[in-house]
Amino acid sequence: MRQPMLEALRMKVKNTFAVRHSLPVLTTGPRRKITLTLDDGPTPAATPKILDLLNRHNTRATFFLLGSRAERWPRLVQSIAEAGHPVYAHGYSHVRMDELSPEAVIEELDRTEASLSRFRATPSPYLLRLPYGSGHHCERVHRLLRSWRADCQIVHWRYDMKDFLLANGCGSYLELRERCCAKVSQALASRRLPGSIMLMHEDPLDVDAPLASAVGPLLLEELLLGASQAGLQIGPLEPRCRPASRQRPF
Ligand SMILES: [Zn+2]
Numbered sequence: 001m002r003q004p005m006l007e008a009l010r011m012k013v014k015n016t017f018a019v020r021h022s023l024p025v026l027t028t029g030p031r032r033k034i035t036l037t038l039d040d041g042p043t044p045a046a047t048p049k050i051l052d053l054l055n056r057h058n059t060r061a062t063f064f065l066l067g068s069r070a071e072r073w074p075r076l077v078q079s080i081a082e083a084g085h086p087v088y089a090h091g092y093s094h095v096r097m098d099e100l101s102p103e104a105v106i107e108e109l110d111r112t113e114a115s116l117s118r119f120r121a122t123p124s125p126y127l128l129r130l131p132y133g134s135g136h137h138c139e140r141v142h143r144l145l146r147s148w149r150a151d152c153q154i155v156h157w158r159y160d161m162k163d164f165l166l167a168n169g170c171g172s173y174l175e176l177r178e179r180c181c182a183k184v185s186q187a188l189a190s191r192r193l194p195g196s197i198m199l200m201h202e203d204p205l206d207v208d209a210p211l212a213s214a215v216g217p218l219l220l221e222e223l224l225l226g227a228s229q230a231g232l233q234i235g236p237l238e239p240r241c242r243p244a245s246r247q248r249p250f
Pocket residue numbers: 039040090094131132
């Protein structure tokens with residue numbers, strides 16, 4: 001079988017297209033690539049540095065933005081969209097979707113998309129990153145999301161950098177950089193990394209540590225350098241079309 005056909009078959013099997021769920025749940029991308037997703041932005045402390053790094057490496061990533069922060073810093077949303085990065089929703093207030101009423105879930109999504117659609121056309125298919133990954137296996141959440149947008153695809157991950165832990169108890173910027181270097185080395189040595197959707201944060205919302213906002217840019221800088229040396233491409237997530245015959249409603 002030719003390589004492109006093998007690749008297409010592998011992605012079809014790896015990504016859960018309506019086998020157990022109403023909506024696709026994506027965890028992987030192309031084999032020799034890191035599909036980079038950045039959550040919880042935008043913030044003035046992290047977003048400009050992240051955009052500068054991606055620009056210098058001629059790389060794009062997929063941004064899952066919080067509606068509450070997008071409303072507060074609309075110019076940053078504009079900067080991300082104008083730089084050509086795909087921009088999607090991560091909810092408005094970063095609460096678990098599987099613990100909300102149906103009305104509250106729809107409001108979370110509508111308010112967030114309203115703050116994003118000022119700066120780019122609403123995409124289709126619509127990729128969604130659930131806060132804490134909440135409800136990505138929950139039938140009720142799938143039904144709700146499908147009622148919101150039938151073209152919704154849930155973007156989960158296969159490789160979590162757990163970057164929200166790195167600033168805890170960290171005493172200096174130098175120490176934080178060392179932690180980020182070690183984290184990237186660990187990731188690049190992992191067999192799970194190539195072909196993964198990687199979860200990182202621009203500036204994680206719930207971390208109470210003085211250097212928390214520095215983690216995203218530092219980690220990204222190390223990752224871009226390390227991946228290049230390892231021959232791994234980094235890029236945004238490409239939404240995939242699902243054949244109608246594979247849809248299976250609950
Ligand atoms: Zn988040």
